Amino acid sequence: MIYFDNSATTKPNEEVLDTFHKVASIYYGNPSSVHSFGLQTEKLLAQARRQIASLLNVGESEIYFTSGGTESNNLAIKGVANQFRNRGKHLITTKIEHPSVENACEYLKKDGFDITYLPVDENGRIHLDDLKKAIRDDTILVSIMHVNNEIGVIQPIEEIGSLLQNYPKILFHVDVVQGIGKVPIDFHKSQIDLATISAHKFHGLKGTGALYVREGVKLTPLLHGGNQEKGLRSGTENVPGIVAMAKALRLAFEDFNQKRHEMEKIRDYLRHELIKIDQTTINTPEMHIAPHILNFSVEGFKAEVLVNTFSEKQLYVSTTSACSSKRNEPSKTLLAMGVDQKRAESSIRISLSYENTIQEAERAVKVIKSSIEKLLPVMRGSI
């Protein structure tokens, strides 16, 4: 079996599993309880927070736990909008964000906010000039993703952060869900105010994530109740999941450069081999890209057909992002890059993890080649 769909979700690391198993079995107290059972879990929670903060090189009081990337993105965007709606009602984001950013913005649009969606060039990157031009007196938030989940392109986060230094009233949110542990990012240097992470993208568990909130930044909460997470996120904490996330993040950062280079090697091998197939076009640009994502199109094929065919041979890849895979809509990132509809509809994403090997890539290439060859007559016949 070859699992090349790590941007959709990853397999929990074994050590992460052990951590989860142990904490879930033994430390069941409610961290809000004042007795020893509660204090024990409270301690574990604090430790996890400290570990994650230190790996991200931020303060522990700046980490807030959530139920995942979607909640963190919604909390950041709706939280800023509700907190600062009297200051302004304009938000800037891009055309290639994950649906959890896009649809949070669309919701705000209905609520009277004005949203600017920045375009990207043929390489999937925004231009600073466009951003600069879009900024208004009533702009309260700029939300731009770090690594795109469909093609793996990296946005110029540091440059955007510097530009925004000229606008101290605008907050800067970055969805780092795909990039964390794979592409270096410095929250301070990039002047980031809010950043979203999700554990199941780095071999942690689904249902856990975090939002980095720079000290001093105020947000309106999404969830109200027992005032956990200093009032920003109520609800009994998922302690086993959180402790497992800390472990997963530590493992992702361990031998970071080596893991990154391994993934780059596999990605480049795949690019090199796939390009040789007559029907394929590589959609992931060559520059400013993450080590783990490679998007390509196979001319004349519907992506679903290929994904299913590969799946039968136990090669798991995806059409676009998993969240929108069901909709049969072509990748909006590719469309935004100016790729034509047909090519976008036949696009496939391979996404790697540090657990993948070059041998798997070799086998994958064989599966892809033979599947295309086998299907070719059928596809031709149907046209």
Added chain:
Amino acid sequence: MDTIYLDHAATTPVHPEVVREMVGCLEKTYGNPSSIHGIGRQARRLVDQARNLAAQSIGAKFNEIIFTSGGTEADNLALIGTAFANRNRGNHIITTSIEHPAILQTCKYLEINGFDVTYLPVDSSGRVDIDTLKKHLRDDTILVSVMYANNEVGTIQPIQEIAQLLSNHSAIFHTDAVQAYGLLPIDCEDLGVDLLSVSAHKINGPKGIGFLYAKNGVKFTPHQYGGEQERKRRAGTENVPGIVGFAKAIEIMMKKRVENFHRYEQLRRLFIDTLNDRGISFEVNGDLKNGLPHILNISFPETNVEQMLVNLDLEGIAASGGSACTAGAVEPSHVLKAMFGAHSEKLFNSVRFSFGYGLTEENIQKAAEKTADIVKRLTS
């Protein structure tokens, strides 16, 4: 020292079979249910099975279950979601003064956003009165939220009667069944509720997962936007292992519910009898006849709750002063305040003992004896 955990209303130990099920899922079925390939479809199947079971456990339909990150999110989704979606019909909400903070704080948020909220009083047993509710019901009431059973004193509310009263009113009816689920029989149709919240970690399931039952046709706006998960009502990659663990906990609960009910009734009786045998003075807060059997809230005159809790903890007994979910703070309970008034001593001398999985009669006897000893020591 052997510790005795009597705080099952705050959270429960995860059942070993639940942990096993989750670990198995994490190892084998780690796919994203939205992925169309085989690994994704396997995960989707597990989520579907769990949804079926959750629906079955409350007599609901498959598509009436929305998985959430827990009871707090279910409560928030229910209230904020329906309030904003039905604003065109009115602006008045009725709840009670003894709800969990997940409801009360959400109502405060809605008040800031221009909604008018009535907080119904309760009697000294912690029950709301139907006639009072009737009196407050207005044409512009869009939502009524009354908890099924209280988390601090266990008192059960007349949900069915309230539903009957509301049957010829357009208000949406929500109940927070987080504490009741697992011990009381729940059939949403019979109960007559439109929305109902449940949390897994109160029934020996994992933390960070729960569900909201939303009757077909009830209008509400989502809380979290993104992918199309949960039929667009709750975006975010499904917490598959959490959902799978939850399902296991539901399965065990459905088999054991009646047995547990009687068992906890006995344990509660034993605790009270033991205190009586020791001749200390105490009073039960709530309603033994009409309360959840696993919650026993006791006032010990002339003691102080913090002192009690510290001493109990030293003796290895974990109990609580009210709801744990009012993070960290041992503030006077809003529930006891609603029952007895702001000046009652009971606000400062009451302890909640709550029972659950794994406890033996021996444990209870010992805990009650130690409690009696502490009370004697503190009041002599």
